[in-house]
Amino acid sequence: xxxxxxxxxxxxxxxxxxxxxAGLSVxxxxxxxxxxxxxxxxxxxxxxxEGSKPIAAFTVNTGVVKLVISLPNGxxxxxxxxxxxxxxxxxxxxxxxxxxxxxxxxxxxxxRLSLAELNTLSRRKPAIxxxxxxxxxxxxxxxxxxxxxxxxxxxxxxxATFLERWCAHGDMEGWTPLPLTRxxxxxxxxxxxxxxxxxxxxxxRHGLIQEKDGKIRLxxxxxxxxxx
Amino acid sequence: xxxxxxxxxxxxxxxxxxxxxAGLSVxxxxxxxxxxxxxxxxxxxxxxxEGSKPIAAFTVNTGVVKLVISLPNGxxxxxxxxxxxxxxxxxxxxxxxxxxxxxxxxxxxxxRLSLAELNTLSRRKPAIxxxxxxxxxxxxxxxxxxxxxxxxxxxxxxxATFLERWCAHGDMEGWTPLPLTRxxxxxxxxxxxxxxxxxxxxxxRHGLIQEKDGKIRLxxxxxxxxxx
DNA sequence: CGCTGTCTTGATGTGAGTCAAATCTCGTGG
DNA sequence: CCACGAGATTTGACTCACATCAAGACAGCG
Numbered sequence: 368x369x370x371x372x373x374x375x376x377x378x379x380x381x382x383x384x385x386x387x388x389a390g391l392s393v394x395x396x397x398x399x400x401x402x403x404x405x406x407x408x409x410x411x412x413x414x415x416x417e418g419s420k421p422i423a424a425f426t427v428n429t430g431v432v433k434l435v436i437s438l439p440n441g442x443x444x445x446x447x448x449x450x451x452x453x454x455x456x457x458x459x460x461x462x463x464x465x466x467x468x469x470x471x472x473x474x475x476x477x478x479r480l481s482l483a484e485l486n487t488l489s490r491r492k493p494a495i496x497x498x499x500x501x502x503x504x505x506x507x508x509x510x511x512x513x514x515x516x517x518x519x520x521x522x523x524x525x526x527a528t529f530l531e532r533w534c535a536h537g538d539m540e541g542w543t544p545l546p547l548t549r550x551x552x553x554x555x556x557x558x559x560x561x562x563x564x565x566x567x568x569x570x571x572r573h574g575l576i577q578e579k580d581g582k583i584r585l586x587x588x589x590x591x592x593x594x595x
Numbered sequence: 596x597x598x599x600x601x602x603x604x605x606x607x608x609x610x611x612x613x614x615x616x617a618g619l620s621v622x623x624x625x626x627x628x629x630x631x632x633x634x635x636x637x638x639x640x641x642x643x644x645e646g647s648k649p650i651a652a653f654t655v656n657t658g659v660v661k662l663v664i665s666l667p668n669g670x671x672x673x674x675x676x677x678x679x680x681x682x683x684x685x686x687x688x689x690x691x692x693x694x695x696x697x698x699x700x701x702x703x704x705x706x707r708l709s710l711a712e713l714n715t716l717s718r719r720k721p722a723i724x725x726x727x728x729x730x731x732x733x734x735x736x737x738x739x740x741x742x743x744x745x746x747x748x749x750x751x752x753x754x755a756t757f758l759e760r761w762c763a764h765g766d767m768e769g770w771t772p773l774p775l776t777r778x779x780x781x782x783x784x785x786x787x788x789x790x791x792x793x794x795x796x797x798x799x800r801h802g803l804i805q806e807k808d809g810k811i812r813l814x815x816x817x818x819x820x821x822x823x
Numbered sequence: 824c825g826c827t828g829t830c831t832t833g834a835t836g837t838g839a840g841t842c843a844a845a846t847c848t849c850g851t852g853g
Numbered sequence: 854c855c856a857c858g859a860g861a862t863t864t865g866a867c868t869c870a871c872a873t874c875a876a877g878a879c880a881g882c883g
Contacts, residue, residue, distance in 0.1 A: 436743050444743040461732040466739065496724070503731040504689040510738035511694065515664050515672040517745035518785035522839065549862065557746035562839055564862055750871065777830065787872055792831055 369412055375403035375478050385452030386426050386478075387502070390494030399488065404479045410546070414456070414469035414477075421459025423479050427451055430475025431546050434467035435554070445555040446510070448472075450536075454502055460486060472546040517557050525556045526566050530576070534585050541584040597640055603631035603706050613680030614654050614706075615730070618722030627716065632707045638774070642684065642697035642705075649687025651707050655679055658703025659774050662695035663782070673783040674738070676700075678764075682730055688714060700774040745785050753784045754794050758804070762813050769812040 377388055378396050388396060405428065408414070414425060417436060425432075432449040446467060449455050458466050459482045489496045516525050529552075537543030547555070549563045556563070570576045577584045605616055606624050616624060633656065636642070642653060645664060653660075660677040674695060677683050686694050687710045717724040744753050757780075765771030775783070777791045784791070798804045805812045 436739065438743070438747060442747045444746045446739045446742050458732060458736070461729055462736075466736060490721075493718075500728065500731070501689055503728070503735065504686060507731065507735045507738060508686070508690075508694060510735060510742060511664065511674045513742050514674050514738060514745060515666070517742060518672045518782075519666060519670045548860095554746075559840055560862080561841080561864085565839095565864080568863060776828095788830080789832085789873080790871060792829095793871095796831060 368409075369414075370407045372405040372407050372476065375405045377403055377478075380428075380478075382426075382428055382452050387454065387495055387498040390498055391492065395492065395494075399492075402481055402484050406477050406479050408471040408475045408477065410471055410473050410475075412471045414471070415465050417466065417468045418464050420463065421456065421465050421482055423481055424454060424456040424459060424485055425469075425480070426454050426478040428476040428478055430477070431472040431544075432475060432477075433470050433472055433547075433551065433555075435470065436467055443554045444557070445551060446513070447506070448555070456482075457485075457499065457502070460489070460499075472551070473544070522556075522558050522562050523566055525558070526552070526563060529556060530583070530585060534583065541586070542579070542582040543584070544581055545578075545583040546581060596637075597642075598635045600633045600635050600704065603633045605631055605706075608656075608706075610654075610656055610680050615682065615723055615726040618726055619720065623720065623722075627720075630709055630712050634705050634707050636699040636703045636705065638699055638701050638703075640699045642699070643693050645694065645696045646692050648691065649684060649693050649710055651709055652682060652684040652687060652713055653697075653708070654682050654706040656704040656706055658705070659700040659772075660703060660705075661698050661700055661775075661779065661783075663698065664695055671782045672785070673779060674741070675734070676783070684710075685727065685730070688717070688727075700779070701772070750784075750786050750790050751794055753786070754780070754791060757784060758811070758813060762811065769814070770807070770810045771812070772809055773806075773811040774809060 377383060377386075378393055380386065380388075383389060391399075406425075408430070414432070415421075427449050429451060432453075432455060433445050434447040434449070434455060435443050435445050437443050447455070455469055456465065489499055516528060520528065533545065534541075534543040549560045549567070552558070552563045553560050567576065567578075571578060574586060577586055605611060605614075606621055608614070608616075611617060619627075636658070642660070643649075655677050657679060660681075660683060661673050662675040662677070662683060663671050663673050665671050675683070683697055684693065717727055744756060748756065761773065762769075762771040777788045777795070780786070780791045781788050795804065795806075799806060802814060805814055
C-alpha cells in the first residue's frame with residue numbers, strides 16, 4: 368500500500384536543486400508553507416490511472432516510475448520513464464484527466480503536491496512557473512527523440528541506444544540498476560519480449576553486456592553491435 | 596523567397612480565436628502594439644534549420660508546415676504537422692537551438708513574432724503565458740500519441756489512422772488537401788515510400804479512398820481495412 | 824517534347840513477430 | 854530447508870509484414 372511517510376521538508380531536501388523549487392530562496396520556501404507530502408510506494412503500485420481525474424502531481428525522490436498508455440487491443444506503450452528529480456502528473460494542471468497510468472517499477476519515494484495548491488503556487492511564483500515550462504519543453508523534446516527512434520531505427524538499434532542512455536547516468540563502476548522486465552523493455556521500444564530477450568542474451572554471450580540481480584553493465588568496446 | 600507581406604493586424608485577424616492572443620481583449624492588443632509580421636512562404640521553403648539559433652516563433656495562418664528531424668544516416672523523421680492556428684519555433688523561448696527543421700509543404704502565410712518580444716510579452720500577460728502552456732501540453736500529448744502509434748501499430752494501421760485524423764478536419768464534402776508526398780507520409784509514419792504507395796494504391800483500387808490533384812477523400816464504409 | 828521527379832508494381836530478402844516449449848528464478852508454505 | 858508453483862527468460866521453428874532492389878508508368882514543367 369502507498370504510505371504517507373512525512374510532511375516533506377522541502378527546504379532541506381536532498382533533491383531540491385533538481386526540483387521545481389530549485390529557483391526559490393529558502394525564505395520563499397518557508398513562506399509557502401508547502402503542502403508537500405512524501406509518500407512511499409512499493410514496486411508495482413499504481414499512482415494513478417489513465418483517464419482518472421487529476422488530484423496531485425509528483426516528484427520522484429528515489430526509485431523509477433513508468434508512464435504507460437494502454438490500448439483497447441491489450442497492447443501497452445510505455446511513453447516515459449522517470450527517475451530522481453523527474454516530475455509527473457502535471458498534465459493535471461491543464462487537462463481534466465491523467466493521460467497515462469503511472470506505476471512504480473521499484474520501491475519509490477515521491478513527493479506529492481496537490482494540483483490545486485500547485486496551481487496557485489505557480490501563479491504566485493514566476494520561478495516555479497518558469498521551472499514547469501522548462502520541464503514541459505524538455506519532456507516534449509524527449510518525446511520527440513522517442514518518435515525519431517521508433518520511426519527510423521531497427522530493433523537492435525533502439526535497444527542499444529536505450530541501454531547506452533540508461534547506463535550513462537549509471538552509478539558505481541559500470542553497474543546500473545535496470546528495473547524493467549523484457550516485457551517492459553519491449554513496451555518501451557515497440558518490440559516483443561522475445562526480440563528483446565534474444566538481443567540481450569546474444570550480447571551477453573558475446574560479452575558485450577553483463578547482468579546480475581537487476582543490474583546491468585555495458586562492457587567491452589561500445590557501441591553495441593547495431594546489426595544482430 | 597520568403598516575403599514580408601504586412602505588419603499583422605492582429606486585432607482583426609481571422610484566426611485570432613485560435614491563436615495565443617485568443618485570451619486578450621482588444622484593448623490589450625492595442626496596448627501591446629505588436630511587432631507581428633505576416634510572411635508569405637512558397638511550398639518547399641524553409642523557415643529555419645535544426646540546430647540554428649532561434650530568432651522568431653511562428654503561427655500558421657494558412658498552409659501546412661512540417662517539422663523534421665534529420666539523422667546523420669540520411670533518414671528523416673517528420674515529428675509534427677502544423678496547420679492553421681498552430682504555432683512553431685517556440686522551443687526558442689526555452690532552448691538555445693531550434694530542435695527541428697521547419698519546411699512549408701504548401702504555399703503558406705504565417706505570422707512571425709520575435710522571440711525576444713514574445714518573451715517579455717508572456718511575462719506581462721498571464722493570458723499569453725497560459726496559452727503557451729496549453730499549447731505545450733497539447734503538443735506533448737500529440738507527440739505521445741505518435742509514440743503509441745509508432746510503437747504498437749502496423750503499417751496499414753498507422754496509415755489509416757493518420758488519414759482518418761487528417762481528413763477529419765477536412766472541409767468540403769469529403770475532399771481534403773493532402774500536401775504530402777508518399778515519401779513524406781513514410782517519413783511521418785516510419786515507413787518506406789513503397790509501403791505507403793502500395794497501401795494507398797490498394798485502397799484506391801478497392802474504392803476506399805479517392806485522390807484527385809492533391810486532394811484525398813475517404814469514401815465507403817470506414818474504418819479502412821487495417822489488414823492488408 | 825523530352826527531362827526529372829513522383830508514383831506504382833513486381834520480385835526477392837530479411838527482420839522481427841508468433842507460437843510453442845524448455846529452463847530459470849524466486850517467493851511461499853509445508 | 855526443501856519442494857512447489859507462478860512468472861520471467863531463453864530458445865527454436867516457422868511465418869509474414871515490410872524493406873530492399875529494380876523497372877516501368879506517369880505526371881508536371883521547362
